[in-house]
Amino acid sequence: MSQNLRENEVAVTAAPPTDAALRFIGHIRTPFTSRALCPRQGRPDGPECRLVLRAPWAAGLAGLERFEFAEVLYWLHESRRDLVLQSPKSDGAVRGVFSLRSPVRPNPIGLARVAILRIEGPEVIVRGLDCLDGTPLIDLKPDHCAYTVAAPDKPADRAP
Amino acid sequence: MSQNLRENEVAVTAAPPTDAALRFIGHIRTPFTSRALCPRQGRPDGPECRLVLRAPWAAGLAGLERFEFAEVLYWLHESRRDLVLQSPKSDGAVRGVFSLRSPVRPNPIGLARVAILRIEGPEVIVRGLDCLDGTPLIDLKPDHCAYTVAAPDKPADRAP
Numbered sequence: 409m410s411q412n413l414r415e416n417e418v419a420v421t422a423a424p425p426t427d428a429a430l431r432f433i434g435h436i437r438t439p440f441t442s443r444a445l446c447p448r449q450g451r452p453d454g455p456e457c458r459l460v461l462r463a464p465w466a467a468g469l470a471g472l473e474r475f476e477f478a479e480v481l482y483w484l485h486e487s488r489r490d491l492v493l494q495s496p497k498s499d500g501a502v503r504g505v506f507s508l509r510s511p512v513r514p515n516p517i518g519l520a521r522v523a524i525l526r527i528e529g530p531e532v533i534v535r536g537l538d539c540l541d542g543t544p545l546i547d548l549k550p551d552h553c554a555y556t557v558a559a560p561d562k563p564a565d566r567a568p
Numbered sequence: 569m570s571q572n573l574r575e576n577e578v579a580v581t582a583a584p585p586t587d588a589a590l591r592f593i594g595h596i597r598t599p600f601t602s603r604a605l606c607p608r609q610g611r612p613d614g615p616e617c618r619l620v621l622r623a624p625w626a627a628g629l630a631g632l633e634r635f636e637f638a639e640v641l642y643w644l645h646e647s648r649r650d651l652v653l654q655s656p657k658s659d660g661a662v663r664g665v666f667s668l669r670s671p672v673r674p675n676p677i678g679l680a681r682v683a684i685l686r687i688e689g690p691e692v693i694v695r696g697l698d699c700l701d702g703t704p705l706i707d708l709k710p711d712h713c714a715y716t717v718a719a720p721d722k723p724a725d726r727a728p
Contacts, residue, residue, distance in 0.1 A: 420624040427592040427704065428643050430675050431585035464580040465674060468652045471667030478666075481677060483588050492628045506638075506708045507631030514625060515590050515706050517641060519679065544587065546675050548666045 415500040418493040422514065425489070432544040433468075434461040434530075436482055441541050443486070449509070450520045450536040457522075459532040459545055466530035473527055477551035480537065483544040484516035518543070521551055575660040578653040582674065585649070592704040593628075594621040594690075596642055601701050603646070609669075610680050610696040617682075619692040619705055626690035633687055637711035640697065643704040644676035678703070681711055 413419060437458040440446040447454065459480065461469065472478070491512050493502040505513055522536035532548070573579060597618040600606045607614065619640065621629065632638070651672050653662040665673055682696035692708070 418627065420627075422591060422624060425589040425591035428590040428645075429585040430588040430590065431582060431649075432587040433674050464582060464652060465666075467578065467580075468664040468666045468674075470653065470662070470664035472664060475667065479679060481675070481679070485588075489591075492624060493630065502630070504628035504630035504632060506625075506628045507635065507710060509709050513707060513709075514593050514628075515641070517677070517707055519639060519641075547673060547677060549669050549673075549679075550667060 414495040414498050416493065416502045417491055417495050418502070419490045420492050422490065425515070430483065430546055432462070432483065432546065433465045434459060434545040436460070436537065436539055436541070436543045436545055438537055438539060438541045438543070440539065443540065446540060447538045450522065450538040452523060452536055454535050454537065456525065456533055456535060457537045459534060459548060461530040461532075461545070469527055469530070469532065472524065472532065472548075472550070475524060475550040478522055478524055478534070479549050479551055480520045480522055480534070480545070481547040482518045482539055483546055484511040484518050484539070485544055486540065487511040487513065487516035489514050489516060517546065574655040574658050576653065576662045577651060577655050578662070579650045580652050582650065585675070590643065590706055592622070592643065592706065593625045594619060594705040596620070596697065596699060596701070596703045596705055598697055598699060598701045598703070600699065603700065606700060607698045610682065610698040612683060612696055614695050614697065616685065616693055616695060617697045619694060619708060621690040621692075621705070629687055629690070629692065632684065632692065632708075632710070635684060635710040638682055638684055638694070639709050639711055640680045640682055640694070640705070641707040642678045642699055643706055644671040644678050644699070645704055646700065647671040647673065647676035649674050649676060677706065
C-alpha cells in the first residue's frame with residue numbers, strides 16, 4: 409500500500425501485525441458520521457457521545473461513577489498503518505509519525521480524555537471525543553491524574 | 569483461566585481476541601526487572617528508561633525532539649485478560665475493571681505520560697515509566713496538552 413503518498417512521505421513495508429491481538433469491548437456512538445465532520449480533537453464542551461459496552465464487559469463499569477474523567481482507548485479502523493514520515497500540511501515538509509498525533513500510525517490506537525456525564529446500564533455518556541461514529545472501543549479507565557489522588561501508595565500486587 | 573480468583577472476583581469467558589492485531593514497534597528498557605520492583609505508577613522524578621525503536625520505525629522519531637512530554641502505549645504482556653470484577657485490596661470488595669487502572673484488563677495496554685530527556689539514534693530516553701524491563705512498545709506520540717498549544721486549529725485531513 410504505497411499509493412497516495414504526499415511529497416516526501418515515506419511508507420514502509422513491515423511484517424504483518426501478529427505480535428498481539430485485541431478484542432473490542434464495544435463501540436462508540438458519536439455525531440461524527442464522516443471523517444470530514446470529525447473535529448481535530450475532542451473538546452470538553454463537545455457533544456455527548458456514548459461508549460456502548462458489549463457483553464460480558466458491561467459489569468466492568470461498576471465503580472466508574474465515582475470518577476469525573478476517564479481515558480478512552482479506541483481503534484482507528486479506517487487508518488492506514490505504513491507511513492513512517494508524513495506531511496500534515498501537504499507542503500513537502502515531513503515529520504516522523506511519533507512526533508504527530510495523526511490517526512495514521514503503525515498501531516492506530518486513539519486516546520482521549522473524556523468527562524463522564526452519566527452511566528446508563530451498559531452505556532457511558534461522555535464529552536470530549538473526536539472519533540467517527542461506530543469506532544471500536546478498546547479500553548476505558550479512570551483518568552490518571554484523578555486516580556492518583558484517590559489511590560493508596562502501593563496496593564497488593566496482582567499476579568498475572 | 570478461572571483459577572487464582574480472590575473473594576468475589578469474577579472471570580468471564582470471552583471469545584479469542586481476533587478483532588484487531590498489533591505490531592510491536594520496539595521495546596522498553598527499565599530498571600524494573602520484576603513485578604515486585606515496579607512502582608505503582610511512573611513518577612516525574614523516576615529513573616531514566618529507554619524506548620528502543622526497531623526497524624523500520626526509528627525514522628518516525630523525526631521531530632519528536634521539539635516536545636517535552638510524550639504519551640507512551642505499551643503491551644502488558646504478563647497480564648491475564650479475563651477479570652471483569654477485581655479486588656485490589658484482596659478484602660472481598662470488588663470493583664469493575666474499567667474503574668481501575670489495574671494491568672489486568674481485556675486489552676492490557678499500559679499508558680504513561682513521560683518526560684523526554686533526549687533522543688539517541690533509535691532510542692528515546694524518558695522519565696515516568698512504571699513497567700517491567702522488556703515490555704513491548706506499541707506507540708509513542710506528543711503529549712495531548714503540549715500538542716494542543718503548538719498545533720493549528722484544523723490541518724488538512726489525512727485520507728485513510
